[in-house]
Amino acid sequence: xxxxxxxxxxxxxxxxxxxxxxxxxxxxxxxxxxxxxxxxxxxxxxxxxxxxxxxxxxxxxxxxxxxxxxxxxxxxxxxxxxxxxxxxxxxxxxxxxxxxxxxxxxxxxxxxxxxxxxxxxxxxxxxxxxxxxxxxxxxxxxxxxxxxxxxxxxxxxxxxxxxxxxxxxxxxxxxxxxxxxxxxxxxxxxxxxxxxxxxxxxxxxxxxxxxxxxxxxxxxxxxxxxxxxxxxxxxxxxxxxxxxxxxxxxxxxxxxxxxxxxxxxxxxxxxxxxxxxxxxxxxxxxxxxxxxxxxxxxxxxxxxxxxxxxxxxxxxxxxxxxxxxxxxxxxxxxxxxxxxxxxxxxxxxxxxxxxxxxxxxxxxxxxxxxxxxxxxxxxx
Amino acid sequence: xxxxxxxxxxxxxxxxxxxxxxxxxxxxxxxxxxxxxxxxxxxxxxxxxxxxxxxxxxxxxxxxxxxxxxxxxxxxxxxxxxxxxxxxxxxxxxxxxxxxxxxxxxxxxxxxxxxxxxxxxxxxxxxxxxxxxxxxxxxxxxxxxxxxxxxxxxxxxxxxxxxxxxxxxxxxxxxxxxxxxxxxxxxxxxxxxxxxxxxxxxxxxxxxxxxxxxxxxxxxxxxxxxxxxxxxxxxxxxxxxxxxxxxxxxxxxxxxxxxxxxxxxxxxxxxxxxxxxxxxxxxxxxxxxxxxxxxxxxxxxxxxxxxxxxxxxxxxxxxxxxxxxxxxxxxxxxxxxxxxxxxxxxxxxxxxxxxxxxxxxxxxxxxxxxxxxxxxxxxx
Numbered sequence: 001x002x003x004x005x006x007x008x009x010x011x012x013x014x015x016x017x018x019x020x021x022x023x024x025x026x027x028x029x030x031x032x033x034x035x036x037x038x039x040x041x042x043x044x045x046x047x048x049x050x051x052x053x054x055x056x057x058x059x060x061x062x063x064x065x066x067x068x069x070x071x072x073x074x075x076x077x078x079x080x081x082x083x084x085x086x087x088x089x090x091x092x093x094x095x096x097x098x099x100x101x102x103x104x105x106x107x108x109x110x111x112x113x114x115x116x117x118x119x120x121x122x123x124x125x126x127x128x129x130x131x132x133x134x135x136x137x138x139x140x141x142x143x144x145x146x147x148x149x150x151x152x153x154x155x156x157x158x159x160x161x162x163x164x165x166x167x168x169x170x171x172x173x174x175x176x177x178x179x180x181x182x183x184x185x186x187x188x189x190x191x192x193x194x195x196x197x198x199x200x201x202x203x204x205x206x207x208x209x210x211x212x213x214x215x216x217x218x219x220x221x222x223x224x225x226x227x228x229x230x231x232x233x234x235x236x237x238x239x240x241x242x243x244x245x246x247x248x249x250x251x252x253x254x255x256x257x258x259x260x261x262x263x264x265x266x267x268x269x270x271x272x273x274x275x276x277x278x279x280x281x282x283x284x285x286x287x288x289x290x291x292x293x294x295x296x297x298x299x300x301x302x303x304x305x306x307x308x309x310x311x312x313x314x315x316x317x318x319x320x321x322x323x324x325x326x327x328x329x330x331x332x333x334x335x336x337x338x339x340x341x342x343x344x345x346x347x348x349x350x351x352x353x354x355x356x357x358x359x360x361x362x363x364x365x366x367x368x369x370x371x372x373x374x375x376x377x378x379x380x
Numbered sequence: 381x382x383x384x385x386x387x388x389x390x391x392x393x394x395x396x397x398x399x400x401x402x403x404x405x406x407x408x409x410x411x412x413x414x415x416x417x418x419x420x421x422x423x424x425x426x427x428x429x430x431x432x433x434x435x436x437x438x439x440x441x442x443x444x445x446x447x448x449x450x451x452x453x454x455x456x457x458x459x460x461x462x463x464x465x466x467x468x469x470x471x472x473x474x475x476x477x478x479x480x481x482x483x484x485x486x487x488x489x490x491x492x493x494x495x496x497x498x499x500x501x502x503x504x505x506x507x508x509x510x511x512x513x514x515x516x517x518x519x520x521x522x523x524x525x526x527x528x529x530x531x532x533x534x535x536x537x538x539x540x541x542x543x544x545x546x547x548x549x550x551x552x553x554x555x556x557x558x559x560x561x562x563x564x565x566x567x568x569x570x571x572x573x574x575x576x577x578x579x580x581x582x583x584x585x586x587x588x589x590x591x592x593x594x595x596x597x598x599x600x601x602x603x604x605x606x607x608x609x610x611x612x613x614x615x616x617x618x619x620x621x622x623x624x625x626x627x628x629x630x631x632x633x634x635x636x637x638x639x640x641x642x643x644x645x646x647x648x649x650x651x652x653x654x655x656x657x658x659x660x661x662x663x664x665x666x667x668x669x670x671x672x673x674x675x676x677x678x679x680x681x682x683x684x685x686x687x688x689x690x691x692x693x694x695x696x697x698x699x700x701x702x703x704x705x706x707x708x709x710x711x712x713x714x715x716x717x718x719x720x721x722x723x724x725x726x727x728x729x730x731x732x733x734x735x736x737x738x739x740x741x742x743x744x745x746x747x748x749x750x751x752x753x754x755x756x757x758x759x760x
Contacts, residue, residue: 004407013408013617024621025401027384028393028574030701061576062442065616066599073598097598188617194408196441196576196619217597218453218477219446236445237393237568239576241404241621321410 006316009350010323011138011166011297013188013195014340016245020193023248024241031240037232039243044229046250047199050191050258051168051183053175055201058225059246061239064165064186067198068132069097070220071161071182074210075130076102083107083123083131083158085115085149089139089326090163094132101215102129111329112140112285112299117148124156130181131158136167139326141299141335142285143171143292150178159206165189165198169253170265170296170339181206187242190265190296192340193249197242202226252341265295268338268347271377272298275351278373279303279364284333296339299325301332305363308334314357320350344378386696389730390703391518391546391677393568393575394720396625400573403628404621411620417612419623424609426630427579430571430638431548431563433555435581438605439626441619444545444566447578448512449477450600451541451562454590455510456482463487463503463511463538465495465529469519469706470543474512481595482509491709492520492665492679497528504536510561511538516547519706521679521715522665523551523672530558539586545569545578549633550645550676550719561586567622570645570676572720573629577622582606632721645675648718648727651757652678655731658753659683659744664713676719679705681712685743688714694737700730724758 008015029035044057051057060066072094076082080102084095087109098104105128107119115133124131131153135146146162153160159181164173168183170190175183181203188195202222210216210223224235253261273283273293284299302308308324308331315322325333336350351374358364388395409415424437431437440446452474456462462478465471467489478484485508487499495513504511511533515526526542533540539561544553548563550570555563561583568575582602590596590603604615633641653663653673664679682688688704688711695702705713716730731754738744 006407008408008410010410013411013620016408021405021407024404027386027401028388028396028568030388030390031393031575062446062599063617063619066442069598100596100598186617188408194619194621195411195617196622215595216480217599218449218480219442219597220599237443237566237575239443239574239619239622240393241574241625242576242619245621 006319006321007346007349008321009337009346010321011335011337012186012339014192014337014342016192016194017341019252020245020248023244026244028240031238032233039247040232043243043247043250046254047185050250050253051173051175051201052177053201055175055203056226056229058200058202058222058229059234059238060198060200060220060225061196061242062198062220063195064184064198065093066220067165067184067186067200068094068163069217070200070222071184072097072132073101073217073220074213074222075159075161075182075206077213078102078215080129081105081127083120083128085120085133085144087111087113087115087140087142087144088134088137090134090137094134094163098132112142114288114291115144117145117152117290120149121152124152124158128158130161132161134163135173136164136171136294136296138166138294138297139329140285141294141297142287143167143294145290146180147178148290150180154179159209166296166339169261172262175201187246190339191246191249191253193245194242196239197246265338267378268342269293269295269298271347271374272336272338272351274377275370275374276300278369279355279358297335297337299333299335302334303358303363306358306361307331311357315353318353320353322350347378348374386699386701387726387729388701389717389726390701391715391717392566392719394572394717394722396572396574397721399632400625400628403624406624408620411618412613419627420612423623423627423630426634427565430633431553431555431581432557433581435555435583436606436609438580438582438602438609439614439618440578440580440600440605441576441614441622442578442600443575444564444578445473446600447545447564447566447580448473448543449597450580450602451564452477452512453481453597453600454593454602455539455541455562455586457593458482458595460509461485461507463500463508465500465513465524467491467493467495467520467522467524468514468517470514470517474514474543478512492522494668494671495524497525497532497670500529501532504532504538508538510541512541514543515553516544516551516674516676518546518674518677519709520665521674521677522667523547523674525670526560527558528670530560534559539589546676546719549641552642555581567626570719571626571629571633573625574622576619577626645718647758648722649673649675649678651727651754652716652718652731654757655750655754656680658749659735659738677715677717679713679715682714683738683743686738686741687711691737695733698733700733702730727758728754
C-alpha cells in the first residue's frame with residue numbers, strides 16, 4: 001500500500017501542501033494575455049517583498065541551478081574573473097559555472113569550515129569582476145557571511161551574486177542592504193512549491209554590466225527576460241502550472257508574514273540542534289562568528305555505533321525521509337531539513353523516530369532527552 | 381463569471397485535459413530515489429517510441445527553447461558553423477542561438493516560402509559542422525523538408541538538429557530514418573501537457589561530437605544529463621509535477637496509438653483548410669512538393685472586410701481563442717491550432733464561430749459552407 005504519506009525532511013524538494021498542489025490543476029492560460037500578466041505581476045511583487053529589495057524580479061522556468069547559470073553567464077565575459085568561495089557542493093557549482101563562462105578563482109575551504117574572507121578580499125583586490133557565493137550551503141548545513149562579502153564586493157567595485165536558493169523565504173536575506181546584485185531563489189525550497197522554477201533579483205548595475213557582456217546563455221538571457229517582463233511576459237513559454245503553484249506559495253508566505261516565517265525556520269533548526277546535543281550527536285559544520293548554522297537544514301555527524309543507511313532505512317520504514325551526505329561526506333553525515341511549510345509536529349516526530357532508532361541500536365542510552373530538548377525549543 | 385472554459389485553439393500551449401492536470405497534484409517525491417527512476421524511465425521509453433528512435437532520450441526541465449539551445453550549444457564550438465534555414469520566427473531563433481555559440485549561416489526565405497535546399501547544400505559543401513532546422517514552423521503553418529535536409533547533412537558529414545517541438549507526437553517524424561542527431565519536443569504542444577518541459581533525442585555521433593565541444597551551457601549540458609540519465613536521474617532537480625504530467629500525457633498518446641494520433645492531427649488541419657477554402661479564405665504558406673501545410677496549425681490570410689483583432693474579440697466573446705500572426709505578420713494572418721488532445725467537436729465549433737463572425741461582417745455570404753466542408757473531412 002502506497003498512500004503517498006512519507007514525510008520528506010530533506011533540504012528540498014520539500015513536501016507541497018494540498019493548497020499549492022491544487023493550484024497547479026487550473027487550466028493552462030494564454031501566456032501572452034492579461035490574465036498571465038496579472039499572475040506574473042503578483043509573483044514579482046511578492047518576491048520583491050520576500051527578497052527585501054527594490055530591484056527587478058525575473059522568473060525562470062528552470063531549477064535553481066538555471067538561476068545560478070543565469071547570474072554568472074550574464075555578468076562575466078570570457079576574459080573576466082569571478083571569485084567563487086567554496087565550502088560545500090553548491091559553492092563548487094558556482095566555480096564550475098564560472099569556468100564555463102570566464103575565469104573562476106575558487107577560494108576553497110574544507111567543506112563545513114568558514115569562507116576565508118581575507119582571501120576573498122585579496123582576489124577582489126587583484127581586480128576580479130564579480131564574486132559568486134552560496135548563502136546557505138545545504139551540503140554542510142552552514143550559513144555563509146553574505147553581508148560581509150557584499151561589503152567587500154562593493155568596496156572593490158565588483159558585482160555580488162548570491163545563491164539564496166535555500167535561504168530566501170526561510171532565513172533573513174536583505175538583498176538591498178547587503179548589496180546583492182543578483183540573488184537567486186528556488187521554488188522547491190523555503191517557499192514550499194514544487195521544483196522547476198527560479199526567481200532572481202537583478203540590480204541596476206547588473207543590468208548595466210550585461211550590456212557589455214557578449215557571451216551569455218540564450219534561454220537564460222536576463223536582458224531578454226527583463227524586456228519581456230516590462231510587458232508582463234516571459235521571452236519563452238513559461239511553465240504555467242509552476243507559476244500557479246508559486247503564486248499560491250507566495251500568498252501563503254505573505255499570510256504568515258516574513259518575520260514569523262523566519263522565526264519558524266530558525267526554531268525548527270534550533271530544535272533539531274538541541275535534540276542532537278541532548279543525544280550526544282555532534283554538529284558537522286564549524287561556523288565562526290561571521291557564519292552560522294543553517295536555519296533550514298541541520299547537518300550532523302553520523303554517531304558511532306550505527307551506519308547512515310541503517311538509520312535512513314529504519315526511519316523510512318516509519319515513513320520519514322532524512323538526507324545523507326553528498327560526495328565525500330556520504331556515510332559521514334546526515335541532514336534534517338526544517339524548510340518550507342513544515343510545522344512543529346513534523347520536527348517532533350522526526351526527532352522521536354531518530355531517537356527511537358538510535359536507542360534501539362544502543363547509540364542513545366537515555367531515551368527521551370532528544371524529544372524533550374526539541375520540545376522545549378519549539379514551545380518557547 | 382470566469383469558469384475557465386475558454387477553448388484554446390492556438391498552436392500551443394494547448395488545453396490540458398483533466399486526467400493530466402490531476403496527475404500533477406501527486407506529492408513531490410525524492411528525485412534521487414527509485415520511484416523517480418521508474419517515472420523517468422517510463423517517460424524516456426515512451427518518448428523513444430514517439431520519436432521513432434533508438435537514440436537516447438534526455439528530459440529537460442525547461443521550455444522547448446531550452447531544448448533548441450541544448451542542441452546547438454552542445455554541438456558547436458565558437459569557431460564552428462551551423463547552417464540555419466529560416467522561413468519563420470522559430471528558424472530565426474535557431475539562427476540567434478547559433479550566433480551566440482558559434483557562426484550561424486542563415487539560409488533565409490521569405491516567411492511562409494520553402495527552404496532553399498540548394499543553398500543549404502552549398503553551405504554544407506563549404507564545410508559547415510551542423511544544420512539546425514525547424515520541422516513544423518508554426519509561425520507560418522508550414523512543414524519543412526526534414527527528410528531531405530537529413531540526407532544532405534549525412535552526405536556532408538554534418539550533424540542534423542531538428543526542432544520537432546510542434547510536430548513530434550502529431551505529425552510523422554522518423555528520427556532514425558531521417559538521420560536526426562538531436563530532435564526536440566516541447567511538452568505543451570502535440571502531447572498536450574503543460575509548458576515547461578522539453579525532451580531531446582541524441583544520437584551516438586552527437587554524443588561523440590560533444591566530447592570535443594568546449595563552450596557549452598551548464599544547466600543544459602547534455603553530457604551531464606546523459607551521465608545522470610544512465611543512473612535514472614537528472615543532474616539538477618527536475619520539475620516533478622511536469623514529469624508526472626508528461627508521463628500521463630505519454631500514456632494517453634500510447635493508448636491512442638501513434639498512427640491514430642497522427643491521423644487525427646492531419647484530419648484536424650485538413651478540416652480547417654477545407655473550411656477556409658469553402659469560405660474563400662486563402663492559406664498563408666506557399667509549400668512546394670517537398671514541404672507541406674502543417675498538420676498541427678493552419679495559418680490563413682485575414683480576409684478583406686474584417687480586422688484580426690475584431691475576429692479574435694468576437695470569437696473570444698464566445699470563449700474560443702485563436703492566434704494571430706507574429707512579428708511582421710501581425711494583423712495579416714490568423715492561425716488555428718489542431719494540436720494535442722483536441723477532438724472533432726473542438727475543430728467544428730471553432731469553424732462555426734469563425735463562419736458566424738465572418739458572416740456577420742459580410743465577409744462570408746453563404747453561411748454554412750465552411751461548417752459543411754470541415755464536417756465532411758472529419759466524417760471521412
